[in-house]
Amino acid sequence: MTRQRKAPAAAPSAGPDREELRADCGDCFGLCCVALPFARSADFAVDKPAGKPCGNLDAGFRCGIHARLRQEGYRGCTVFDCFGAGQKVSQVTYGGRDWRRAPGTAREMFEVFPVMRQLHELLWYVAEGLDVPVARPVHKQLRRIESRLRDLTRGEPAALLALDVNALRGEVNVLLLRVGELVREQVPGRTRNHRGADLMGARLAGADLRGASLRGALLVAADLSGADLRMSDLIGADLRDADLGGADLTGSVFLTQAQVNAARGDGTTRLPVSLSRPPHWLPQGRGELREAARRRVGRTASEHG
Structure with missing residues (x-):
C-alpha cells in the first residue's frame, strides 16, 4: 500500500x-x-x-x-x-x-x-x-x-x-x-517524471500533473489548459506559447516570471504568490469569454427583434 x-x-x-x-x-x-x-x-x-x-x-x-x-x-x-x-x-x-x-x-x-x-x-x-x-x-x-x-x-x-x-x-x-x-513527495502516490521530455504541442488539457517532474521539459505550444500542476517542479521547462488557461500552478517550484510571460494564460490561471499575471494574458477564462459572447449575442438579437 x-x-x-x-x-x-x-x-x-x-x-x-x-x-x-x-x-x-x-x-x-x-x-x-x-x-x-x-x-x-x-x-x-x-x-x-x-x-x-x-x-x-x-x-x-x-x-x-x-x-x-x-x-x-x-x-x-x-x-x-x-x-x-x-x-x-x-x-x-x-x-x-x-x-x-x-x-x-x-x-x-x-x-x-x-x-x-x-x-x-x-x-x-x-x-x-x-x-x-x-x-x-x-x-x-x-x-x-x-x-x-x-x-x-x-x-x-x-x-x-x-x-x-x-x-x-x-x-x-x-x-x-x-x-x-x-x-x-508531498503528493500521494506515484507522480509523473517528464524530466527533459519532448512534450511540444502535447494535449494535456485537464491532466493531473500534481507533483510531476517537468524539469527541462519542452512544452512549447502544449495544451495545459485546466491542468493541475500543483507541487510540480518546473525548473527550466520551456513554456513558450503553452496554454495555461485555467491551470493551477500554486505550490509549484522554480517557475519564473519569464516562463509565465512566455506562456498563454487567462483570468482563471492560478500562479504562485511570487509571480504576477502578465498584462498580455486574457482577463477572463475561456468559459467566461464564451458566456460573455453568448450574452452579447442575446442582447443583439433582442435589440433587433
Whole structure:
C-alpha cells in the first residue's frame, strides 16, 4: 500500500527577500537592450548584434515603445527577465557610471551583465528553496550557497568574468533537485517524471500533473489548459506559447516570471504568490469569454427583434 502523504499547510515566507532579484529598469542603463543580441523572428522585428543599442532605446535608457512592444514585433522583450542583474551591474558593479558617459567601460560591462544575470537567477532559485517549509533538511546548505552567491555578485568585473558559472550551476542544482524531490513527495502516490521530455504541442488539457517532474521539459505550444500542476517542479521547462488557461500552478517550484510571460494564460490561471499575471494574458477564462459572447449575442438579437 502506498503511504499517504499530507500536503503541508501554507506557511509564511521564511526565506530571504526577493525584491532585489526583480528587475528595476529605472536603475539600469538599458543593459538588456544593448548587451544581448537578437535575431529577426517572430520574437524580434529586426536583427541586432550584441553590444549594439536597440534602435528603440532612448537617451535616458528607456524603451521608446515599451507600451507597444508586442504590437511592434518585439514579443521577446516582454518575456525577458534579468532577475535584477541590470540594476546590480549598473549601480553596484559600476557605481552608477553608465556606458555612454564612460565608453571605456562599455565592452566589459556588456560582458559582465549576462554573468550577473545567471548569478541572480541562481539566487532566485535558492531563495525559493528557502521559502519552502518541507525543504528544511537542505535549508542550511542553501543558506551557505546563498551567502556565497551574494558575495560573488559584489565582486569586481574581472572576478565576475573569471567565474566558471557552469560549474557553479551544477553545484547549486544538486540542492535544487533535492528541494524539488521534497516538494513532490508531498503528493500521494506515484507522480509523473517528464524530466527533459519532448512534450511540444502535447494535449494535456485537464491532466493531473500534481507533483510531476517537468524539469527541462519542452512544452512549447502544449495544451495545459485546466491542468493541475500543483507541487510540480518546473525548473527550466520551456513554456513558450503553452496554454495555461485555467491551470493551477500554486505550490509549484522554480517557475519564473519569464516562463509565465512566455506562456498563454487567462483570468482563471492560478500562479504562485511570487509571480504576477502578465498584462498580455486574457482577463477572463475561456468559459467566461464564451458566456460573455453568448450574452452579447442575446442582447443583439433582442435589440433587433
